[in-house]
Every structure is written in C-alpha cells, then in structure tokens.
Amino acid sequence: MEKLLGSVRSIVLLAILGFLLFFGAAGWLGKQFLADNARTQARVDHTNLVIATIYEARLNIARAQALSRSFVLTGNPRDAAVAEDSARLATDKLLDLRSLTADNPDQVRRFDDAAVITEQILVTNDRIIASVRQGDLDGAQAIVRGAADQAPAFRARIEEAVATETALLAERQDATEATLRRIAWLLGGVAALAALCGLLAAWALSRQVRTDQKRYRELEQAKLESDAAARALAESQAQLQAMLDSARDPILVVGQDGVVGLANRACGEAFGVAAGELVGTDISALAPALAGGAQPTGEVTVTRRDGSSFPAEISTGVFERDGHAASVCILRDMTERHRLDQLKNEFVSTVSHELRTPLTSIRGSLGLIVAGAAGAIPDKAKSLLEIAHKNSERLVGLVNDILDIEKIESGRMEFRHDRLEVGALVDQAIEMNQAYAAQHRVEYWVSARPDAALLMLGDADRITQVLTNLLSNAAKFSPADAVVDVAIHVFGHFVRISVRDHGAGIPEEFRSRIFQRFAQADASDVRRKGGTGLGLSIAKAIIERHGGRIGFEPAEGGGTRFWFTLPLLAEAPESAALPGDTRRRVLICEDDPDVATLLGLMIEQDGWRADIVRDAETALEKARTGQYDAMTVDLLLPGMDGITLIRQLRADPATADLPIVVVSATAQDGKRELNGDAFNIVDWLDKPIEQLRLRTALRQAGLRSRSGRACILHVEDDDDVIKVVGAIVRDEAEIVPARSLQEGRAKLAQRRFDLVIIDVGLPDGSGLDLLETISARTPREPVLIFSAQDSSASYASAVSASLVKSRTDNEQLHQTITDLINGLIQDKQGGPRHGR
Incomplete structure (x- = not known):
C-alpha cells in the first residue's frame, strides 16, 4: 500500500513539475511576443500620429489662406484673427513633423521643402491682412492677384510624405498581425499541454482512492476522541448551568x-x-x-x-x-424598587404638606408677634419669641432644601421662562437679604454693573434663591463690619454675577466636593455657622438648568468669590415695549431730560411702564388717548404751565379721573394756588424726589377707583393659615374663608371677589379644579396659588402668581396680595379679569 501511494505521489509530482516547466517557458515566450507586439504597436501609433499631424498642418494652411482672402472681402476682424492662429498652428505642426520623422532623412527633406513653401504662403497672408487693417483694400486685392499659387507645390510635398507614411503603416500593421498569429498558436499549445497535465493528474488521483479504507479507520478513531470531548463539554455545561442557577x-x-x-x-x-x-x-x-x-x-x-x-x-x-x-x-x-420609590414620593408629599403648612402658621404668627401686630410684649418674652422666630426660619430652610434636593434627583424641578432684567433681580435679592446682613453686621455693595439693561429668560424665584444662598453665605462667613462685594459683568452672550466674602477661605481638601449634597467643611468654626450643606448643590442644579455654570475662586486679599453665569437675550431698544407688555402705564410730563430719566427709572423699578413727554400740549394729547393709569406733572413747563394743564385735564371727560402726581420744585406753591379747587391730586412731591414717597403715591394712584377694603376668597383647609393671612392683610382686605373645594365653588357662585387665594391640597380634591370655574367668569378674578406644593408649569399660565408655603415670608406674601388686588401683577393669559 505504501509503495502504491509512493508511485502515485511520484506521478503527480512529475506531472506538476512538467506543468510548471511548460508554463514557465510559455510565459517567457509570451513575454517576448508581447514585448515585440508592444514595439510594433508603438510604431503603428507613431505612423498614425505623423499622418494625423500632416493633415492638421495641411488643414491649417488652407484655413489661413482662405480666411486671409475672406478678410479682404468681409473686413471681419475675426477672420483675420483665425487666419493668424491657423498660420501659427500650421507652423507648429510642421516643426512637430520634422521632430517626429527625424530618423527618416527623406521625410525631413520633404517637410523642410513644405515649410519653405508654407513660409511664402504665410508671408503673403500677413501682407494681405496688414493691408486690409491699414485700409488699403486695393493693395490687398493686388497682393492676392499677384501672389503665385504655391498650393500645388505644397500639396505635392505633403502627398509624398503621406504616401511614405501610409506604406510604413501598412508594413507595421502586417507585422502586428503576424505577432498576433504567433501568440494565438502559442496559447493553443499551452492549452493542449494543460489539458494533458490535467488528465495525468486525474489518473494519479484515481489511484489514491484505494487508500480510503485506511482513512476511514483513522476517521473512526477521531470520532471516538470527539465523543470523549463532547462528554467533557456536557459536564462543563452542566457545571455552568449550576452556577447560573445559583x-x-x-x-x-x-x-x-x-x-x-x-x-x-x-x-x-x-x-x-x-x-x-x-x-x-x-x-x-x-x-x-x-x-x-x-x-x-x-x-x-x-x-x-x-x-x-x-x-x-x-x-x-x-x-x-x-x-x-x-x-x-x-x-x-424593579417592582420592589418602584414600590419603594412610590413610598418615598408619598412620604415627600406628606412632608411637603404636613410640615410646610404648620411651619407657615408658626413662622407667620411669630413674625406678626415680633413685628408688634399683637401689641406690645415684654422684653424677655420678645427675646424668646425672636429666638423662636429665627429658629423657625432655619427649620423652614431645612425643609425647603430637602424637598428641593428630592425634586432635583427625581427630575421634577420645574422652571418658568419669564423675561427678566438681571440688574433688577440682583437688587431685589440684596434688598431681601438686608435684614440677614444686618444680623451679621455686614454690608452688601454692588461694585460693578453695566449701564445697559441685561435681559434673560429664566425663573426669577429660582435665580433669587441662588443669589440668596450666595449672599447669606457671604454674610455668614465674613467678619463683622465687612463688605460683601457683588459684581455684574458681561462676557459675550453671558452675564457673570459674583459674590465675594472676606472670610477665612475654603480649605483645599474641601474644594473638590463643595457643590456636593450635605457638603460642609469640617472646621469647627465653619460648623458653628450652621446650615444643611444643601444650598450650593441646589444652586448648581438651578444654574445648570438655566444653561449657565457656577464656580468659585480664592479672592485677592483673602476670602472667596463665588460666581455663576447665565445666557443673555439680545437687547431690545429702551423705548420699545416688550411684546404683550401689560404693565400699568404712567405718563411723565417733565421738560428736564435728567429728571425725566430719573423719574422713569424709579417708576419702572416699581413695576410700571413710563412714557416721557417734554411739554404740556403733547401731554394733553397723549393723556386723552386713555392709555395711561396715572400721570406726573411738573408745574414749570415751557408754553402751557402745569397748573393750566391740570385744569384742562380735569375739564376733559376723557381725563377727568386720571390720577395725577405733581413732581415739581414749586409743588407746594401750586398746591396753595389750587387749594379750594377739586382737582383731586394724589400727592404733591417736591424736588429732589423721594423714591419711597413716589412709590406710595403711585400705589395710591392705582387704588383711586377702589371703594372700601378688598374682598379675598381664601380656599384653605388649615384655620391657622387663614388666620395668619388675615392678620397680614387686615388693613387692605377682608378674608372670606372656604375650607373645601365644594365650599369654594359655592362662595364663587354667590359673589365676585378681588382676589382668590387657593391651596392645592384640599380635603375633597385639588384646589386647581377651581381654575376652570374662575377662567369661565367674565371678568375673571386674579388667582394666587399659596400651597405647600411647588408651582407646576401645567397651571402656571392660568394663575396670576404662585407662592410656596414655608418659602414665603410675611412681607413677600403681603406685597404679592396687595399687588394682585391693585392690578400691579397682570394676568398671565392676557384675558379680562376682575380688578379694583
């Protein structure tokens, strides 16, 4: 068997060697034939090129001669230009022909003769063209008539050259065909030999079939080994299954x-x-x-x-x-985790209502008592009450921070997108924290701010929360009698607000986690300052949701500077009203531009929109349009004086009831002059202007049409909250309580109200269900949501204002209610509503 296998292998090997030797020789011969064919083909291509170049030269000579004579008849400059180009091309082609046939002296001689004849023809053409261009048509025609016809001699030389190249082309084509025939015979021989080698290899392979029996035995042995490997694999899979099952x-x-x-x-x-x-x-x-x-x-x-x-x-x-x-x-x-999340949400909701509502009553009551609303109290009792009030504020802050963190983690913290002015927002935050600064014996100071108004879109309450956190931290960590520096800078499309304290600075090891939850430095002097360690984490989330960044840096000279950035809107012209601007309007009649600008800024700071006129005539015309809710008048005006203006305003039915505030250097003189006349002036203000008195006068102007105290429907199930709110607004309004959703609907059906205050969580449903009832009334009452739950974007557009219990102090609640009663806060849907 082994001897037979050896013979088969030898035959196959010899066949393969012979096959390789043959194909090697055939390949070499084929390479030689192909090289020869390539040389032959190159010669053929060269001959074709020469012939083509001859015809191009002949064509260009004929075109140049024809167009030069045509130029005599037509005078068309384009014929002359084409004739000259054709002459140049003909000369170039003759030079190319001399180069292409340099190896053939007879052809070179023929082309030299043709070049001489061509030169004579072209010289004659140039003379004809030059004569025509000079305006000598007779001379040009004479040259044409007298020029010898060189075309036959030129054609003779060209035809001889063409005949010679044509003969060469025929010879080379014959050589190419002979080469192709040799290659065909060679390929036929190679194919025959390949077939022979294939037959020999097939015979050799057939002999090897006899070895299958031995190979079958080898395969049987391999199968046995494979079965053993499969059993080992099954054991491994069983072990893996046992591990997975565990x-x-x-x-x-x-x-x-x-x-x-x-x-x-x-x-x-x-x-x-x-x-x-x-x-x-x-x-x-x-x-x-x-x-x-x-x-x-x-x-x-x-x-x-x-x-x-x-x-x-x-x-x-x-x-x-x-x-x-x-x-x-x-x-x-995740079923159990969802159940636990639901329990957590329910717990947070319970904490939100069950803690915020009583804390609102506790803090409000203590605030009223400390402010003297309940009458004089002994000094010792007052000291204890102040301690209780201060710690109730701390407890409220803790509850609010914990609930905010929960909203951030669950992604439920909602934001408004109102049009805000950054400078006014900073001023408001500083004013709100003045009492805290006084408690720590520090002063807030705005060291830098741009002159132009900076507009942005954002949630005023949330940004104020960030500012309050930074301002209170700076006051808390600064030494007594220090100044907390606040700065506003613009960088491109962003505003950067920074708050710098003069404290001991932030320890190096604490800086990397200062914005984490419950993060506080471990130093004992920092711990004594109090706080939950949540404020900066909440501030970071708020700023990032507004598209900004927050950070800090050591301040030069000691202390720390915290900063955050917010994206700005494109500035609108100062005189342009914002789209949908529904603020109350004041007409300022003042001829001094500086005083007028100052008055406008003061009035707009209080939420009004101001228009300025310089003389009484224009003021009278604008006032008659009925677009203004109040008016300021300077008595010393060019042309018509202020006294005359006031008399004409009161004489006109369209402006008879328009509230007027006199702002003049001679206010008291004017008051005496009009004393006894029923001109119903709101107030007489002397220059220089006192902003607080101007604000009071404008507030009174907004109340001119009101008779008696306002009537407020307070839908709230907690009696303590009702009593506290009633005590806060006792001078401005009467509270009508409704302790359930059903009772609220019944009270709304009985009469109209100046304001409706709604708590969301009521015993028989959500207070928000009243919004649909109120929206259907014409005109409809302004609505204030005062609830333990944070405001939601789903109903924010349907209410006039929204405050959160435990986030709102007495002053803020009082101011909001008063502004809503007086119409200083406008309806967010822009529809009609009830106003006093």
Missing part, C-alpha cells in the same frame, strides 16, 4: 436569531414557568425591547407567559459561540 437574577443567553439558548432557574421563577421551557422561545415574546438583536440599557418591560408584565433593569453583553454572536441578558426585577 444566581438570584434572571440570566438569559440569546442567539443571533433571537432564540433563547439558555436560561437559569431564576428566569423560570420570574416568568412563571420551568427554566427549561424558555429554551427555544423567541426573545421578543418575553422582552419586546430585545427584538431584532437590540441591546437596550436601563429599564425595560418583561412579559410573563400568563400575559402579565413587570419592569426590569437590564444589562447585556455579547460573546462568540460557534462562530456566531450571542447575547447574555441579566434582568433585575
């Missing part, structure tokens, strides 16, 4: 075709079947999110065999199995 989370192995190939015991428990029954199931029937080979992350919905489903957190991985990709999917049942 896992508490469901684990699935899914093939590339989407079919489950492996499932552990936890899968059976999760899907309500035996784990083995899941093998072979399409994964889309169990987890649709995994269909089509998808690899989702996070949470998916998983379906049991009985049709029920449960949420599961999924993680997937990919590995190779038998040359195909497979996925490992690990599921974790």
Whole structure:
C-alpha cells in the first residue's frame, strides 16, 4: 500500500513539475511576443500620429489662406484673427513633423521643402491682412492677384510624405498581425499541454482512492476522541448551568436569531414557568425591547407567559459561540424598587404638606408677634419669641432644601421662562437679604454693573434663591463690619454675577466636593455657622438648568468669590415695549431730560411702564388717548404751565379721573394756588424726589377707583393659615374663608371677589379644579396659588402668581396680595379679569 501511494505521489509530482516547466517557458515566450507586439504597436501609433499631424498642418494652411482672402472681402476682424492662429498652428505642426520623422532623412527633406513653401504662403497672408487693417483694400486685392499659387507645390510635398507614411503603416500593421498569429498558436499549445497535465493528474488521483479504507479507520478513531470531548463539554455545561442557577437574577443567553439558548432557574421563577421551557422561545415574546438583536440599557418591560408584565433593569453583553454572536441578558426585577420609590414620593408629599403648612402658621404668627401686630410684649418674652422666630426660619430652610434636593434627583424641578432684567433681580435679592446682613453686621455693595439693561429668560424665584444662598453665605462667613462685594459683568452672550466674602477661605481638601449634597467643611468654626450643606448643590442644579455654570475662586486679599453665569437675550431698544407688555402705564410730563430719566427709572423699578413727554400740549394729547393709569406733572413747563394743564385735564371727560402726581420744585406753591379747587391730586412731591414717597403715591394712584377694603376668597383647609393671612392683610382686605373645594365653588357662585387665594391640597380634591370655574367668569378674578406644593408649569399660565408655603415670608406674601388686588401683577393669559 505504501509503495502504491509512493508511485502515485511520484506521478503527480512529475506531472506538476512538467506543468510548471511548460508554463514557465510559455510565459517567457509570451513575454517576448508581447514585448515585440508592444514595439510594433508603438510604431503603428507613431505612423498614425505623423499622418494625423500632416493633415492638421495641411488643414491649417488652407484655413489661413482662405480666411486671409475672406478678410479682404468681409473686413471681419475675426477672420483675420483665425487666419493668424491657423498660420501659427500650421507652423507648429510642421516643426512637430520634422521632430517626429527625424530618423527618416527623406521625410525631413520633404517637410523642410513644405515649410519653405508654407513660409511664402504665410508671408503673403500677413501682407494681405496688414493691408486690409491699414485700409488699403486695393493693395490687398493686388497682393492676392499677384501672389503665385504655391498650393500645388505644397500639396505635392505633403502627398509624398503621406504616401511614405501610409506604406510604413501598412508594413507595421502586417507585422502586428503576424505577432498576433504567433501568440494565438502559442496559447493553443499551452492549452493542449494543460489539458494533458490535467488528465495525468486525474489518473494519479484515481489511484489514491484505494487508500480510503485506511482513512476511514483513522476517521473512526477521531470520532471516538470527539465523543470523549463532547462528554467533557456536557459536564462543563452542566457545571455552568449550576452556577447560573445559583444566581438570584434572571440570566438569559440569546442567539443571533433571537432564540433563547439558555436560561437559569431564576428566569423560570420570574416568568412563571420551568427554566427549561424558555429554551427555544423567541426573545421578543418575553422582552419586546430585545427584538431584532437590540441591546437596550436601563429599564425595560418583561412579559410573563400568563400575559402579565413587570419592569426590569437590564444589562447585556455579547460573546462568540460557534462562530456566531450571542447575547447574555441579566434582568433585575424593579417592582420592589418602584414600590419603594412610590413610598418615598408619598412620604415627600406628606412632608411637603404636613410640615410646610404648620411651619407657615408658626413662622407667620411669630413674625406678626415680633413685628408688634399683637401689641406690645415684654422684653424677655420678645427675646424668646425672636429666638423662636429665627429658629423657625432655619427649620423652614431645612425643609425647603430637602424637598428641593428630592425634586432635583427625581427630575421634577420645574422652571418658568419669564423675561427678566438681571440688574433688577440682583437688587431685589440684596434688598431681601438686608435684614440677614444686618444680623451679621455686614454690608452688601454692588461694585460693578453695566449701564445697559441685561435681559434673560429664566425663573426669577429660582435665580433669587441662588443669589440668596450666595449672599447669606457671604454674610455668614465674613467678619463683622465687612463688605460683601457683588459684581455684574458681561462676557459675550453671558452675564457673570459674583459674590465675594472676606472670610477665612475654603480649605483645599474641601474644594473638590463643595457643590456636593450635605457638603460642609469640617472646621469647627465653619460648623458653628450652621446650615444643611444643601444650598450650593441646589444652586448648581438651578444654574445648570438655566444653561449657565457656577464656580468659585480664592479672592485677592483673602476670602472667596463665588460666581455663576447665565445666557443673555439680545437687547431690545429702551423705548420699545416688550411684546404683550401689560404693565400699568404712567405718563411723565417733565421738560428736564435728567429728571425725566430719573423719574422713569424709579417708576419702572416699581413695576410700571413710563412714557416721557417734554411739554404740556403733547401731554394733553397723549393723556386723552386713555392709555395711561396715572400721570406726573411738573408745574414749570415751557408754553402751557402745569397748573393750566391740570385744569384742562380735569375739564376733559376723557381725563377727568386720571390720577395725577405733581413732581415739581414749586409743588407746594401750586398746591396753595389750587387749594379750594377739586382737582383731586394724589400727592404733591417736591424736588429732589423721594423714591419711597413716589412709590406710595403711585400705589395710591392705582387704588383711586377702589371703594372700601378688598374682598379675598381664601380656599384653605388649615384655620391657622387663614388666620395668619388675615392678620397680614387686615388693613387692605377682608378674608372670606372656604375650607373645601365644594365650599369654594359655592362662595364663587354667590359673589365676585378681588382676589382668590387657593391651596392645592384640599380635603375633597385639588384646589386647581377651581381654575376652570374662575377662567369661565367674565371678568375673571386674579388667582394666587399659596400651597405647600411647588408651582407646576401645567397651571402656571392660568394663575396670576404662585407662592410656596414655608418659602414665603410675611412681607413677600403681603406685597404679592396687595399687588394682585391693585392690578400691579397682570394676568398671565392676557384675558379680562376682575380688578379694583
């Protein structure tokens, strides 16, 4: 057998060697033939090029001669230009021909003769063209008539050259065809020899078939070895299955075709079947999110065999199995976690209502008592009450911070997008924190601010919350009698607001986690300052949601400078009213531009919109339009004086009831002059202007049409809150309580109110259900949401203002209610509403 196999191998080897030797020789011969053919083809191409160049030269000579004579007849400059170009091309082609045929002296001689004749023709052409250009048509015609006809001699030389090249072309084409015939014979021989070698190899291979029996025996032995390996693999898989079954989370192995190939015991428990029954199931029937080979992350919905489903957190991985990709999917049942999240949300909601509502009553009552609303109290009692009031404020801050952190983590913190002026927002925050600064014996100072108004979109309450946090921290950590520096700078499309304290600075080891939750430095002097460690974390979330950044840096000379940036809107012209601007309007009649500008700034700071006129005549014309809610008048005006203006305003029915505030250097003289006349002037203000008195006068101007105290419907189930609110606004309004949703609807059906205050959480439903009833009334009452729950964007556009219990102090609540009664806060839907 071995001898036979050796003979077969020898024959096959000899056949292969002969085949390789033949093809090597054939390849060499083929290479020689191909090189020869390439040379022949190059000669043919050269001859064709020469012939083509001859015809091009002949054509250009003929074109130059024809167009030069045509130029005599037409005088067309284009004929002359083309004739000259053709002459140049003809000369170039003759030079090319001399170069192409340099190896053939006879051809070179013919082309030299042709070049001489061409030169004579072209010289004659140039003379003809020159004569025509000079306007000598007779001379040009004479040259044409007297010129010898050189064309026959030129054609003779050209035809001889063409005949010679044509003969060469025929010879070279014959040589090319001979080469192709030799190559064809060679290829035929190669094909015949290849067929012979193939037959020889087939015969040799047929002899080897006789060795199959031995090979079968070898394959049988290999099968036995494979079976042993398969048993070892099965044992390994069983061990792997045991390991998977010990896992508490469901684990699935899914093939590339989407079919489950492996499932552990936890899968059976999760899907309500035996784990083995899941093998072979399409994964889309169990987890649709995994269909089509998808690899989702996070949470998916998983379906049991009985049709029920449960949420599961999924993680997937990919590995190779038998040359195909497979996925490992690990599921974790999220039902219990969702239940715990629901319990947490319910707890937060309970804390929000059950803590904020009583804290509102406690803080409001203590604030009223400390402010003397209940009458004089002994000094010792007052000291204890102040301690209680201060600590109630701390407790309120703690509750608010915890609830804010929960909203940030759950993504439920909502923001308004109102048009805000940055400078006014900073001023308001500083004014709100003046009492806190006085408590720590520090002073707030705005060291830098741009002259122009800076407009942005944002939530005023939330940005004020950030400013309050930074300002209170700076006051708390600065030494007594220090100045807290506030600066406003513009960088491109962003405004940068910074607050600098003069404290001991932030320890190096604490700087990396200063914006984390519950983060506080460990130094004992910092701990004594108090605080929850949540304020900066909340501030960071608020600023980032507004598209800005927040940070800090050590300040030169000691202390720390905290800063944050906010994106700005494009500035609008100062005289342009904002779209949908529904603020009350004041007409300022003042001839001094500086005083007029100052008055406008003061008035707009109080929420009014001011228009300025310089003389009484213009003021009278504008006032008659009925667009203004109040007016200021200077008595010393050019032309018509202020006294005359006031008399004419009161004599005109359109302006008879317009509230007027006199602002003049001679206010008291004017008051005496008009004394006894019923001109109903709101107030007489002397220059220089006192802003507080101007604000009071404008407030009175807004109340001119009101008779008696306002009537407020307060829908609230907590009697203590009702009493506190009633005590806060006792001078301006009468409170009508409604302790349930049903009672609120009944009170609204009985009469109209100047304001409706609504608590969201009521015993028989949500106070927000009253909004639909109020919106259907014409005119409709302004609405103030005063609730333990934070405002929601879903109803923010349907109310006039929204305040949160425990976030609102007595002064802010009083100011908001008063502004709503007086119409200083406008309806956000722009529709009609009831106003006093």
